[in-house]
Amino acid sequence: MRTNRKANYTEDEVFQWLESKPIGSVIYISFGSEVGPSVDEYKELAKALEESSQHFIWVIQPGSGKTGIPKSFLGPVQTDSEEEEEGYYPEGLDTIVGDRGLIITGWAPQLLILSHPSTGGFLSHCGWNSTVEAIGLGVPILGWPLRGDQFDNGRLVANHLKIGFVITSGVGEDGRPRRFNKDDIAAGVERLMIDVEVHEQAKKLSKEFESGFPVSSVNALGSFVEFISQKAT
Template sequence: MAGGEIWVLPAFGQGHLFPCIELCKLIASRDYKATLVVFSNLSSSIPSNFRDDPLTDVVVVPATAPRPGGEGSHHQMEQSKALLADFLESLLSDRSERSTRPVCAVLDVLIIIGWAAEVFDKFGVRTVGLFASGGCSVAMELAAWKASPLDIEPGETRLLPGLPEEMGLTVSDLKRRSYLVRLRKWGQQQGSGAGSDSGPGSSRPSGPGGPPRMGPPGPGEKPYWVDTTESSIALVINTCHDLDGPFLEYLANQLGKPVWGVGPLLPDRYWTSSGSLLRDREIRPNKQSNVTEEDIIRWLDSKPRGSVIYVSFGSSVGLTVEEYDTLAKALEESTWPFIWAIQPGSGGSEEGYYPHGLEARARERALIVTGWAPQLLILSHPSTGGFLSHCGWNSTVEALGRGVPFLAWPIRGDQFYNAKLVVHHLKVGYMVSDHDPVMVKGEEIVRGIDKLMSDEEVKERAVKVSSDVFQGGFPACALADLDAFRSFIDQKNHVDLR
């Protein structure tokens, strides 16, 4: 352990845990010990071989991480933060000598950096902020805030100084679907005691008795992370310059501190399986599902190359029941084969949404997966020709790496800017609605699917992005930034030991 020990603290949820696991492996490859600090209910999702490397370790917080969203989750989140703060303070107190403490703590900015940074600062441990999202969304949040007030007229584009012209804001960018949907529900539920939660991408109260506000901030609002990362000595982001170069440079210039792109933080096997099927079960812990990977392969093998659209909104976000119904009718009306992954609890009910009768009506065109869908497998199969996606960052880079174009339907948080990156900057997809991201109509979905699946040029551009950024293995520019990060920490550590 020549360099010392670096702690990595992910935010709650597997979408943040998995990138942090990969970051720990990269840190260990640079001769630092990387220790992952996680809540007990997330520890079962850590691959067993992670602990086999003498330079990677896990510290388990003896408490359960809350699931963001839902009634009462704000209180649960605050309790979990307090438990983690006490645990960290006790852990650091036991390491009385500076040489036994971590030389640095990498903190996921989504939830924990503000108060966790105070604990590490108390013990003289420097902190680095980690964005598990991409650089575009972070830069766009900052630029949109600096450009406020945003009084954009219909048909107008507000350019953001320092960022590419195609990323200028329009009226549709100012609409935030999650905020408006939740606002409508709040109006219906006043007096019902409905809870709120504080994590970005979920509601937080705007004031006593006031309507919920959705985080992260909308255009023109101050990003939540600006103040909480002020004490961080640097930022690392789950992307690379080949994918997000203008946005990483903008952030470094605006923030006046090092900003490194050390990703995309995808499993090792992702980078070594170019041109072949990726088996999720070989990479991530198995989850419950109504179909096996073999079932999916057989189904995809029966379809023409590039003819299947994959539909998924990830594991932690989703549509309303009404929107799911609209989507189901659109998929039935469309003529393209589809795989639709539907998560438990979708639609906001405990039993979850299910489009009863759709498979029978669509017949051989439909495969509905309930529970865990092997997304890497589906995206790497040659029959998959499009992805109807919420544009969560993990899903976005997984599809980009396999050359699959997008029909983007963002729901909350960074997904809006990820979708803008995909559609306007990389030009490898379309928005599901060019006018209103809040109330998407069935005919727009049908039209969008047909437009995407019939467009050979957008498919060719998606393949080119995959080839340019991903096909050479883990990006060389990300390895260079990782080396710069290590040198920076080495220098800080050397100053501390003098």
């Protein structure tokens, strides 16, 4: 639980914005607090959103596009004067898209957004917490993995659970996958938002969590805790 819930919109304002949008029409975009795309990739994402007709909520953390862990993740710092951490911000995008988009800087009420009927997709880095929250609430995922287990989580979502896709790009001149551009992003978003089977599968899977974690998950967690306890004694 974080105490530094600073944002440019209140929970009520976010809720009211969602209330004004059709069911399943909004894609939620958030890359978590630790790491995100590069500045160039953020610019491509901004272009994709500008040129589309898609309703969206985009959460941008202080320090976005910079290397290292954002200061916002480290908690509040006790200083005489607080300095805002600079990072990428899509200047002018809010004016261009108008009420079609909501750009949140800082903390966002993720569970409120994911649980709202107007939210129809989640463009995510596939961090485990975000992935589990989306699965539990029946929201399809467009994965943009950035490091570590996020790539495995993306494959779980797309290949095993079949509740979303992983964003893909073409191949560069050197034969390696190139950096995502606005067309890659726009194509991924459109595919996620219109795929009926993926949406149905996500809703179906979420029903298994209506009463909490399945018994098998609880048993597995209990066994793990017991194993760790034995090793520690």
